[in-house]
Amino acid sequence: MRFLIPISIVFILAACGSSYKHLQKSNGSATCIAGLTPQINTTLYRAQINITGHYLSGLLLIKQLPDSSVRLLFTNEAGFKFFDFGFPTTGNMVVHHITDKMNKKAVIKTLRKDFQLLLMNRLSEAKYLSKTDGKNQYHIYKQGKDYYYYQTNNHCDSLVAMERGSKRKNVVDIQFTGMQKTLPDSVYIKHNNFAFNIALKQINNYAE
Amino acid sequence: MRRLVITILSCFLFIWAQAQYPGYKSVANTDAFKKSFTQTSQKTNTLKSDFTQEKTLSMLAEKIVSKGKFYFKKENAIRMEYTSPFQYLMVINGNNVYIKDNQKENKMSAKSNKLFQSINRIMMDCVKGTIFDNKDFLVKLFESGDSYLAELTPVTKDLKKMFSKINMISVKKDNLVKKIEMHEPSGDKTVLSFINPELNTNLADALFNTN
Numbered sequence: 001m002r003f004l005i006p007i008s009i010v011f012i013l014a015a016c017g018s019s020y021k022h023l024q025k026s027n028g029s030a031t032c033i034a035g036l037t038p039q040i041n042t043t044l045y046r047a048q049i050n051i052t053g054h055y056l057s058g059l060l061l062i063k064q065l066p067d068s069s070v071r072l073l074f075t076n077e078a079g080f081k082f083f084d085f086g087f088p089t090t091g092n093m094v095v096h097h098i099t100d101k102m103n104k105k106a107v108i109k110t111l112r113k114d115f116q117l118l119l120m121n122r123l124s125e126a127k128y129l130s131k132t133d134g135k136n137q138y139h140i141y142k143q144g145k146d147y148y149y150y151q152t153n154n155h156c157d158s159l160v161a162m163e164r165g166s167k168r169k170n171v172v173d174i175q176f177t178g179m180q181k182t183l184p185d186s187v188y189i190k191h192n193n194f195a196f197n198i199a200l201k202q203i204n205n206y207a208e
Numbered sequence: 209m210r211r212l213v214i215t216i217l218s219c220f221l222f223i224w225a226q227a228q229y230p231g232y233k234s235v236a237n238t239d240a241f242k243k244s245f246t247q248t249s250q251k252t253n254t255l256k257s258d259f260t261q262e263k264t265l266s267m268l269a270e271k272i273v274s275k276g277k278f279y280f281k282k283e284n285a286i287r288m289e290y291t292s293p294f295q296y297l298m299v300i301n302g303n304n305v306y307i308k309d310n311q312k313e314n315k316m317s318a319k320s321n322k323l324f325q326s327i328n329r330i331m332m333d334c335v336k337g338t339i340f341d342n343k344d345f346l347v348k349l350f351e352s353g354d355s356y357l358a359e360l361t362p363v364t365k366d367l368k369k370m371f372s373k374i375n376m377i378s379v380k381k382d383n384l385v386k387k388i389e390m391h392e393p394s395g396d397k398t399v400l401s402f403i404n405p406e407l408n409t410n411l412a413d414a415l416f417n418t419n
Binding site for chain 2: 076
């Protein structure tokens with residue numbers, strides 16, 4: 001029992017530790033990220049979404065429309081629609097459709113921020129700053145209370161990681177493979193503060 | 209005068225039905241169809257078929273085509289095995305649902321999930337010929353030279369959210385369903401086409417295992 005208080009303090013201090021304290025200001029440029037932003041060709045993913053113990057699987061279609069806005073539609077395998085979101089080039093995400101079960105403010109907000117991070121949407125509207133850990137450049141975009149972190153190598157020829165969080169704490173990580181100025185082949189979006197994750201794997205030859 | 213009005217109205221109805229479904233005309237008396245469809249369904253103990261599912265997204269001008277195998281066994285068992293361009297298995301046996309995708313197996317009760325309840329009911333009604341008894345839909349019948357088209361318009365609030373209508377198209381000569389078109393209020397639709405159907409072949413119970 002006498003060890004309980006010190007141990008608790010250690011855990012609390014560890015939890016309060018900043019994920020980004022080690023970063024130093026750098027002279028990176030927003031043009032670096034502009035050059036790495038994916039061109040959105042129509043892409044279909046096999047999708048698995050875990051929302052606090054509720055598991056959904058299906059197909060996620062991402063398509064850029066002629067007005068440059070992006071539509072993102074998630075159906076189950078049999079074709080029943082779960083949600084249909086629109087990301088205009090400026091302004092807020094539009095919910096075109098969402099099932100009653102998913103129609104919760106917190107769920108919509110979380111999905112909006114996750115996909116905004118992946119699509120690198122509306123970065124031009126955000127405040128930009130750059131930092132470095134010595135090895136990689138951190139291109140940081142502040143939107144409201146949220147910070148969107150894009151890590152590149154120092155030559156700025158490849159994107160290493162995508163994260164979202166506050167000034168201090170990392171909240172969401174996106175791991176990806178095969179992102180060559182296009183949407184990635186595979187994506188794993190992981191929330192670090194609660195059980196919410198999204199796994200995507202690209203499907204080819206879906207429109208015979 | 210009354211006869212003239214009725215004749216003109218009938219002509220309008222005929223033209224409207226033709227315009228709605230080219231090649232089809234409205235069938236006023238559905239008894240003959242119901243009887244023959246139900247008789248065939250009663251003789252159907254098992255059904256095995258390939259299927260193609262075409263999801264049309266009207267606003268996005270996109271089509272997603274998937275393929276697989278469909279199995280039905282009396283009384284209430286369905287297995288849909290998607291094989292291309294992804295692997296996915298859905299088995300509905302009575303009130304039990306079993307789902308398997310690449311990563312995960314999932315078991316649930318169809319009663320607890322409105323979506324599976326609806327899929328289950330629609331599929332069963334179409335295969336078993338009980339669609340005309342389903343109080344959740346208003347049914348209109350149309351015919352062409354070789355097929356019948358049953359137009360099902362949902363009447364319940366929940367189903368109306370999911371579908372604006374469902375069309376079930378069956379072949380006249382054998383009463384087998386060849387197509388189910390599920391139209392959504394947004395204008396999107398999902399069309400299931402059944403290809404190479406085989407009736408009353410031996411299908412192992414294990415295919416419909418949900419445990």
